[in-house]
Amino acid sequence: MRWKGIISQYGEYLPTLASEAIVTLHEGNTPLLRARQLEAHLSQALRIYLKCEGSNPTGSFKDRGMTVAVSKAVEEGSKAVICASTGNTAASAAAYAARAGLKCYVLVPKGNVALGKLAQATMHGAKVLQIEGLFDEALELVLQITEAHKITLVNSLNPFRIEGQKTAAFEVCDELEDAPDYHALPVGNAGNITAYWKGYKEYRERGVIERLPKMLGFQAEGAAPIVRGQIVRNPETVATAIKIGNPASWQAAVAARDESGGLIDAVSDQEILRAYSMLAELEGVFCEPASAASVAGLLKLAKNGYFASKATVVCTLTGHGLKDPERAMDCAPEPIQVPAEMRSILAEMGI
Numbered sequence: 001m002r003w004k005g006i007i008s009q010y011g012e013y014l015p016t017l018a019s020e021a022i023v024t025l026h027e028g029n030t031p032l033l034r035a036r037q038l039e040a041h042l043s044q045a046l047r048i049y050l051k052c053e054g055s056n057p058t059g060s061f062k063d064r065g066m067t068v069a070v071s072k073a074v075e076e077g078s079k080a081v082i083c084a085s086t087g088n089t090a091a092s093a094a095a096y097a098a099r100a101g102l103k104c105y106v107l108v109p110k111g112n113v114a115l116g117k118l119a120q121a122t123m124h125g126a127k128v129l130q131i132e133g134l135f136d137e138a139l140e141l142v143l144q145i146t147e148a149h150k151i152t153l154v155n156s157l158n159p160f161r162i163e164g165q166k167t168a169a170f171e172v173c174d175e176l177e178d179a180p181d182y183h184a185l186p187v188g189n190a191g192n193i194t195a196y197w198k199g200y201k202e203y204r205e206r207g208v209i210e211r212l213p214k215m216l217g218f219q220a221e222g223a224a225p226i227v228r229g230q231i232v233r234n235p236e237t238v239a240t241a242i243k244i245g246n247p248a249s250w251q252a253a254v255a256a257r258d259e260s261g262g263l264i265d266a267v268s269d270q271e272i273l274r275a276y277s278m279l280a281e282l283e284g285v286f287c288e289p290a291s292a293a294s295v296a297g298l299l300k301l302a303k304n305g306y307f308a309s310k311a312t313v314v315c316t317l318t319g320h321g322l323k324d325p326e327r328a329m330d331c332a333p334e335p336i337q338v339p340a341e342m343r344s345i346l347a348e349m350g351i
């Protein structure tokens with residue numbers, strides 16, 4: 001059967017939607033890859049899987065939530081959507097709004113959005129408003145706007161976003177035929193960890209799976225409000241997607257951590273960039289820096305002997321590496337300049 005998106009696949013677990021209102025780019029059905037090279041790199045026996053959300057239509061997990069949120073907006077007769085964003089939500093909102101014929105406004109922190117994401121939002125015709133301020137301020141402004149005006153909020157405070165995003169947990173379980181022992185993912189505004197935990201719990205309530213994973217969330221060290229237990233006024237990290245000091249779903253993330261018996265920890269920029277390079281070089285998977293926080297966290301915990309032997313760990317890689325070509329070019333070696341001449345080329349090849 002051809003894949004037609006998460007609403008078509010998991011509609012029975014989602015709020016009801018009139019079929020003519022459905023806006024989809026056939027998101028979901030992303031690869032769950034066994035990471036054997038990473039496994040070999042660790043001294044401990046673990047089964048590691050990568051849930052590659054960069055394979056979604058706009059290159060991030062946001063599409064799962066956006067298909068539901070924008071479809072609902074259409075059903076309710078909304079004419080415009082708005083979000084604050086570190087980039088991916090903006091790109092996804094812009095694409096789904098374009099497809100639905102809705103206006104789209106995005107507020108982003110100037111200088112802190114990866115190039116590819118800006119390119120997407122503008123190409124899809126969104127009105128991109130860059131503010132001299134942080135994501136947290138942009139979100140506050142957007143909330144005030146949606147309270148005063150008839151524009152649909154499509155940040156993850158919109159419950160339909162969470163509904164859509166929980167389908168990633170369903171896909172993991174469908175493929176593994178049970179829940180993993182652990183599920184690791186980056187935490188920014190904390191909607192995604194909330195969504196996965198909701199998905200796992202619903203699958204267990206319906207008897208599709210028998211057990212629940214421990215949820216492992218990772219924030220960047222310079223932007224780790226949940227780990228520190230207080231708002232971070234000046235968040236700092238190379239992982240701009242999760243450069244957030246006051247997450248909207250803070251309480252829900254803490255609940256996911258505590259109910260599952262997992263943890264939310266911090267990883268340094270150095271650890272994030274190392275995992276980012278390792279994934280590209282060892283597994284052939286190019287994710288964006290923020291996404292690599294899940295694997296950075298896994299490596300850190302494994303080193304400290306956290307995991308039970310032979311445990312199954314799924315790491316979500318939330319966004320595609322092509323989103324942030326500038327960071328990639330900073331991390332990777334320079335291309336070699338060579339004359340268009342056989343001998344020099346073979347010499348460079350070491351032949």
Ligand code: F0G
Pocket residue numbers: 060084085086087088089090156186187188189190191192193241242288290291318319
């Ligand atoms: N990874 C990527 C690539 C993201 O873009 C985000 C969030 C996260 C992880 C964290 O997910 O917020 O649900 O905890 N990006 C939002 C945005 C904030 O505006 O695109 P979260």
